[in-house]
Amino acid sequence: MSKSLSSALAGVALLVVLLILNIWLNPTRFAPSSWGALIGLAAPLLCAALASTPAILGGRGGIDVSVGPLMGFVNAVLVTGLIGRLDITTPLLVIPAAVALGAAVGLVNGLSAAVLRIQPIIATLGAYLILTGLTVTIVPAPTGSIPEWLRSLSQVYSFVPILLIGLAWAAFTRFPAYGQLMAAGSDDRAAFTAGVNVTAARLISYVLTGAFAGVAGLSLTALIGSADPNVGPTYTLLAISSIALGGVSLAGGRGGLAGAAIGALDIFLLQSVLTFFNVSTFVLQVAYGAVLVAAVASSPLQERLLARSA
């Protein structure tokens, strides 16, 4: 626990600095009265980062790069299919549908990565291509509209999707499957020898990632208010960057959802500072890359320097 805390330290320090900078630069945007809309802007990225975490915790190259396209796919199916064609607008059906769709795709990813043992990055990159292709086929151009309650998920109730994922994860950590997943992530051979069903633990992690990505898709739909085939895939790289910033080890077994959330907030606040200065998206891109490399390099670099001076 302390190990993952220390590797998240750079992320936390960055968070504090960025938060102070943001409040100083733009007090009205960060005033308590606009928190709802502010969280609504950050929520899709935050949820995407949370969603990407479980698969990574399972170790042995576990990763799900299809989270972004899955959000876009959920967005397309909800807006054009469920709301547009079938005219189902009640939250009692739309929210479970989003979660179920995400979990189903997560299950397929888990079957190919954990059960069939295809290298996870290949399996989920395949899913990335399939989902992107299907989404563009369903929704060639931005279209559709959403009910009022769904729109409020990016305004007053923007905390709901994040809370939903947080509570689900908190519940999951109470089950033995959580310990088994972390054991598989830190040393799968030891875990296997100790009788842990490593395959099942990893399968569950992909289903969780998928279900959370479904919630992230819901939050994305609330923010953009229509079906858009181009937005989803951009979240994959940002989510993985968030996780690295937040000190979740890509080797698995270390870190948790809190780290991923800190990393995602870092990226959101950085975006917010840079857009305040009206810089071009190109500069924004360089800044992302630079902050990512600097942040992941800072904590091991510190350890090296301390070890040398001691």
Place this chain on the structure above:
Amino acid sequence: MTLDLNALRRPVVGAIAIAALLHATGSVLIDGYSSPFSIRAMLVLAALLAVASIGQTLVIIIGGIDLSIPFIIGFANVVAAQLTGEGVDFVVVCLIVSALALLIGAANGALSAWLKIHPLIVTLGMGTIAQGLVLIWTRGFPSGSAPAFVSDFVSIGGSMGPIPLPGLIPAVIALAIVITLLMGRTPYGRKLFALGGNPLAAHYALIKPIAMWTTTFALSAWFAALAGVLLLGFTGSAYGDVGQPYLFQTLAAVVVGGTSLLGGRGSYLGTLIGAVALTEINTLLIGLGLQPSMVQAALGAVIIGLVCLYGREPHLRTTI
């Protein structure tokens, strides 16, 4: 001279069989699939992919992964075009692009190995920075084009004297022999497989991981830059996102060719055939008249299916 037969086992045979099967399917289903022009086009596309995949093969065998390849391809593509357009001599352009690519690649490898950060993150970050800097420099609208001899070298209609193939094809075959010899017959190659197979044992064998990673990632970036310049000749004008399809394609070519993403196992011959198989799939899907978005979706499904056939990881119980 004998090559390492162990590295050329089942996966390479499997990849050859699949490429042949795909080609037969295409010839039956699509008119003109085996026409000389279509075969030449597929060879050129496969050769470009094969060049871009050299680095990915080396980097994966050492136990890493290089996500910066698509960004470096775009970076080299745009920088080469822009500098050529400003009247810089092409030799100087190549030197500048090579130096920059080697520098980025070396930074990728050194940071990953020295600070023990996952190369996925480092290469992603460095790639993003490189592409962003180029976009700032060209303000998003790159201009310029490749000199005529580069275009001739990769042109589908090009020929070398009596042989109706562009110079790229024999060049890539020669390059493949050099890379295979480098991996199988030199101290560098032995260290590469040793580090990927068992880093701890490699440490006791006095192999320097940081030097090896730095060299290998620098090579990877250089070959990506080479692919970027060749693509400039192929497409005619600069385009920053020209490398994007190559992220998935290089990884898929490597894996279809039987190289394990866990490191220490694999061959460039496999990657070469993987590149041919992927080009066959792509051509077949487009030839069947699918929409570009559905081609993409089908490509994802087919590759998962292919890897399922023989690219699967061993069960955990066999590793204990």
